[in-house]
Structure formats: C-alpha cells, structure tokens
Amino acid sequence: MLTDHSKYLRDPGNWSQTEPEEELEEEELEEEELEMEDEAKINPFVDEKSRAEELADAHWDYIEQVLETAGYVAEQLDEIGFHYRTAMVHGYKHGVEDAINKAKGE
Numbered sequence: 001m002l003t004d005h006s007k008y009l010r011d012p013g014n015w016s017q018t019e020p021e022e023e024l025e026e027e028e029l030e031e032e033e034l035e036m037e038d039e040a041k042i043n044p045f046v047d048e049k050s051r052a053e054e055l056a057d058a059h060w061d062y063i064e065q066v067l068e069t070a071g072y073v074a075e076q077l078d079e080i081g082f083h084y085r086t087a088m089v090h091g092y093k094h095g096v097e098d099a100i101n102k103a104k105g106e
Contacts, residue, residue: 052092056085 060081067077 052089053085055092056088059088060085 063084064077064081067080
C-alpha cells in the first residue's frame with residue numbers, strides 16, 4: 001500500500017515541519033502525550049526527529065558546498081536544500097520504523 005505523502009509538502013522556509021499542523025483540543029493533546037509515552041516504552045527513537053534533522057543538516061552542509069562549487073546560486077540552494085533535508089528526515093523515519101518493526105518480529 002502506497003502512502004500519500006502530499007500532506008507533507010511544506011514551505012521551503014519551514015523545511016523541518018514534517019506533519020500538517022492541526023488545532024488540537026486540550027483533551028486530544030493529553031491523549032497524544034499518553035500515546036507518545038506508551039510508544040516511548042517500545043520505541044527508543046520516539047523523539048528522533050531532532051536526530052534526523054541533525055543528520056540532514058550535517059549532510060546538507062557538505063552537499064551545499066559541493067553545489068556552490070558547481071555554480072548553483074543561493075535561490076537554487078534554498079529550494080534544493082529544502083527538498084534534500086525534508087527527504088532525508090522522511091527517509092530516516094522510514095528506516096527507524098523498519099528497524100522497530102524488525103525488532104518486534106513484524
């Protein structure tokens with residue numbers, strides 16, 4: 001089953017936002033926090049968004065220098081950087097999910 005990823009497309013000025021913003025009621029937020037606590041018990045990577053972003057930024061720093069050397073200009077690099085980092089964070093999350101499922105025997 002293919003996942004529709006179009007909801008993850010974002011403004012290049014806010015590349016790290018990976019999920020659509022929604023207004024949640026206080027009760028929904030509490031439920032979400034409890035779900036995250038439960039998930040943290042079986043998933044040590046539950047708060048890995050920051051790790052994924054750290055890796056994406058580190059990789060992008062190198063790639064950006066390569067592209068600058070190749071003659072790309074700032075406007076192009078902003079757009080390329082948005083897509084590069086967003087894709088890397090997204091792929092990292094899939095990798096973590098696969099590792100967890102494998103560890104669970106799924």
